[in-house]
Amino acid sequence: MTSRCKTAVLISGSGTNLQAFIDAVSRGNLGLELSVVLSNKPEAYGLVRAEEAGIPTVCLQHGHYADRASFDTAVAEKLDEWRPDLLVLAGFMRILSPGFVAHYSGRILNIHPALLPAYPGLDTHQRVLDAGDEWHGSTVHFVTEELDGGPRILQGRLSVVAGESADQLASRVQAIEHQIYPQAAGWVGEGRVEFRLGQTWIDGALAEEPVVQTFDRDGTLI
Numbered sequence: 444m445t446s447r448c449k450t451a452v453l454i455s456g457s458g459t460n461l462q463a464f465i466d467a468v469s470r471g472n473l474g475l476e477l478s479v480v481l482s483n484k485p486e487a488y489g490l491v492r493a494e495e496a497g498i499p500t501v502c503l504q505h506g507h508y509a510d511r512a513s514f515d516t517a518v519a520e521k522l523d524e525w526r527p528d529l530l531v532l533a534g535f536m537r538i539l540s541p542g543f544v545a546h547y548s549g550r551i552l553n554i555h556p557a558l559l560p561a562y563p564g565l566d567t568h569q570r571v572l573d574a575g576d577e578w579h580g581s582t583v584h585f586v587t588e589e590l591d592g593g594p595r596i597l598q599g600r601l602s603v604v605a606g607e608s609a610d611q612l613a614s615r616v617q618a619i620e621h622q623i624y625p626q627a628a629g630w631v632g633e634g635r636v637e638f639r640l641g642q643t644w645i646d647g648a649l650a651e652e653p654v655v656q657t658f659d660r661d662g663t664l665i
């Protein structure tokens with residue numbers, strides 16, 4: 444039996460990306476094992492998704508800790524009970540302390556709803572509309588100390604439709620996220636993608652640019 448990559452998923456909210464991982468793992472085409480789901484918010488619906496899928500859940504509320512570092516230490520101590528190979532941030536609305544990032548160096552993934560390096564931070568969909576951009580999308584990247592700045596792995600992009608609202612654009616981008624995030628994490632899990640010397644390596648070669656997948660208006664890979 445091949446050993447699967449033990450994966451911890453960190454959430455703060457609805458967990459639609461978590462659901463995409465649960466679905467992909469249950470289809471059996473991803474070399475990941477979802478070991479634990481951790482939330483910093485007790486009301487996060489993703490906790491329900493995890494329980495329904497039979498995945499252990501943990502809730503640690505950041506407000507119960509004196510500062511960022513002590514919360515992050517508690518999160519790491521808890522997660523390490525499962526000895527995770529990989530951490531997947533899926534809407535985890537916390538800035539991670541340098542010590543936490545170093546503890547899991549090269550083993551933390553995030554998805555950000557923009558074509559990084561464009562639009563780090565919040566409100567990405569509205570900012571894309573305001574700028575009149577032709578393309579938008581989402582980026583899976585390794586997490587480093589730089590917020591939304593770690594080396595990129597995979598981007599899914601779509602063309603912005605004239606007249607669409609930020610909410611419509613957000614939901615089209617999310618549909619893409621549900622395809623690209625499990626896929627990219629699967630590549631990491633099977634060792635095809637690595638974090639080395641602070642950069643992304645794909646199939647043994649330095650990848651200065653991410654893999655880019657283009658999707659049509661309905662979210663189908665072109």
Ligand code: GRF
Nearest residue numbers: 457458459460534554555556
């Ligand atoms: C996603 O849109 C992701 O890009 C961002 O947070 C959102 C999480 O959504 N990092 P969900 O909780 O997975 O539905």
